[in-house]
Structures are given as C-alpha cells and as structure tokens.
Amino acid sequence: MDYDLEEDKLGIPTVPGTVTLKKDANNLIGISIGGGAQYCPCLYIVQVFDNTPAALDGTLAAGDEITGVNGKTVKGKTKVEVAKMIQTVQGEAVIHYNKLQADPKQGKSLDIVLKKVKHRLVENMSSGTADALGLSRAILCNDGLVKRLEELEKTAELYKGLMEHTKRLLRAFFELSQTHRAFGDVFSIIGVREPQAAASEAFVKFADAHRSIEKYGIQLLKTIKPMLHDLNTYLHKAIPDTKLTIRKYLDVKFEYL
Template sequence: MEEDKMGMRIQSETIEIVKDEKGLVGISIGGGYPFCPCVYVVQIFEKSPAELDGRIRAGDEVVAVNGISTKGERKSAVAQLIQCSTNPVKITINKLETNSSKGKTLDIMMKKIKHKIVEFMDTDSIDALGLSRAILCNDPLLKKMKILEDNTLLYRNMIAYFEDLFYLHDKVSYYQRVYFPMIT
C-alpha cells in the first residue's frame, strides 16, 4: 500500500526477522498510548538482527506484530508482543520516504530535530515520548554525519593547499624562464 503525501511516500512492508541468541530483534520503540496514537522505531541497535536485515529504520511506524495491530497500544505491550513471539517475528511497518536532493537523509534530519527538542524537555517527558538523551547522543547516524563533515573540511583544506602549491610552482617556473633562460 503506497500513499503520496506532498512529495513523501508512505510504504507498508512486512518484515520477518529472526531474533538473536538473547531473544531480541534489536530495536528500541517509542510512542504508544496514551502519548501517541502509534508506536514507532526510535533506534536500531548496532550488530542486531534488525540492523543486519537493513530494512527497518529509525522513524518507521510499527503497524503490527505477527498480524496483531499495534494501533492504540502501549509501547510496553508492543515490546512484550515482540519478545514473546516465536522466530521469525513478522513486523509490519510504515516507512516514510522522501527524495532528498541535498544528500542528507530523513533519518539524520529527524535526529537533529530531536536533539533540539530534547534540550528543553524534562526527563519524564523525554521518557514518555520514548526519546532518550543517551540514544540521541550516541546515535550512529549522527556520528557518521560528523565524520562526513570532518572529511569535507579535510578535502577543502587539501584543495586550498594544492591550489597554493600549484600557484607557487607556476611562479618558480616563471622566474626560472626569466632569469635562467639557458636552463630551459
């Protein structure tokens, strides 16, 4: 099922994930009754079955678990439903997809917005919404974004350095031709 909403698409998908040896799929969920009408993925844990599968992303809405609707449920009830499920767990999600022309993904933009919101909230509100200062501060996507920004700065500095080097090389060549015409 696909819907077109102002350049954004909502795509539903049912994903089968085999739990790890600890019985976990590797996602952190948020929202749920009474704070939010839906349950959504807050974080994908590193090296977890969900990350290795690669289809679930932070921000995806969890619509159903093994065919049981999660609409109007508490996040604790949805978490228990996932934990009590046998392998493989069938998780139906709604993905929000956009065309990003600036190279930043929707996930990274959402994380930056969450950081700004969390700065001014009290701890109880953060917990109720399923957000966490630790999760947001240790987010792998933000770390990758920082690495990309650092690499961009490095390459800009390298370009400036080589521009100066080529300019000076050109000047040396010019003075060699003017003052030492016999050598050239």
C-alpha cells in the same frame, strides 16, 4: 490484519511492508521502539542495533513506523506493550511497518536540522516524556560537545568585553601620559624663565619627572599592544574557527542520534 481505517498521512507518501525476523539467542530482534500511547499516535523505530537480526536483515531502519506485530495492530498501544508482543513470540517475529518516502538529496541536511530542533525540544521536556517518545534526552542534554560550544561562546563574550575595556583603559592611559608630557613642557618653560637658580632647578626637575612618566607610559603601551593584538586574533580567528569545527562535529554526531 485487524487494522482500523487507514490513518491520514498528511500527504507524506509511505510504503507498507512486512518482514519476518528470526530472533537471536537472547530472544531479541535488535530494535529500539519509541512513541506510542499516551504521548504519540504511532510507534516507530528509534534505533536498529548493530549485528542483530534486524540489522543483518537490513529491511527495517530508524524512523520506520511499526503498524503491527504478527498480524495484530499496535495502534493505541504503548511501546512497552509492543515490546512484550515481540518478546512473547517464539522463534520468528513478523513486523508490519510503513516506510516514509523522502528525497535522498535533501534527507541528510533535513535530518540534521530536525535533530537540532529535537535537541532544543528535549531540553525542556521531562525525562519521562522524552523516554516515552524515544528521544535520547540524557545524550542530547548532556552532550559534551554542546557544553563545550556553550562554554566557548561564553568565553568569547568575556574576551570581547575584556578587549573593549582594555582599549578604553589604554586610550585613557595614553591621554594621561600626554597630559604628563604637557605638564613637563610647561614646567620646563617656567624653569627656563625663573630668575632664581634654586626655583629654576626645581621646575626643571619637575619637567624631567613628568616627561619620564610620559616616556615610560609610551613604553608600557608598546609592550601591551602586541598582547592586545594576540587577544584580538584569538577572539576573531581562533574562537570562530574552533566553533566552526565543533559545529561540524556536532552535525556529524547528530546524524547518529
């Protein structure tokens, strides 16, 4: 095969191979290609589609580098050009590839981490660049679970601020009710010591009114306190549990992106 000098793999072990795939009725072998000129020095398999010649053969997998087609190197070519090279072949296509050797124990967790990094990178890419690199920008940037998680985090911040504000408000309301009680005590003392009957009765009524305000204020606080407790439970238990569940689903979903 007309290869150039071997490319430096930067210490990553690779295993070269060749596979012959018989095309299906639609003249396809069932792979999606990413990378290539002008953005990437190599071409690689993005996805192997189910129930296709490539999937049924089982040799090729996502992440494998494509080095040649039918004995011709693909170095320096675009993914469109490589796809045309495969399409022009009739009957069977010979794919030359490199497989990266990875630690299977660390592969899954590393794969998820890298795909999360990919998600962050793709958010700031143009659709053309992401498409050229074989990155599913539309899927990643418009992912429903990611949007839900972002909305949940915003809701948590809103509820946190609401709780802090409510606590300060209730504290101020409690102090105000205690002030009304103090006024009631003072008016009651004045009413007892007032020699004029009419004035004494007026001060006693003022005292009763302020004590009633304090009484109803305490009842209001007792009514609101359970609501605040429920809000606290929602903020510190329900939301974190839901976020954890969504992240677990995202980890599983990122395995297939």
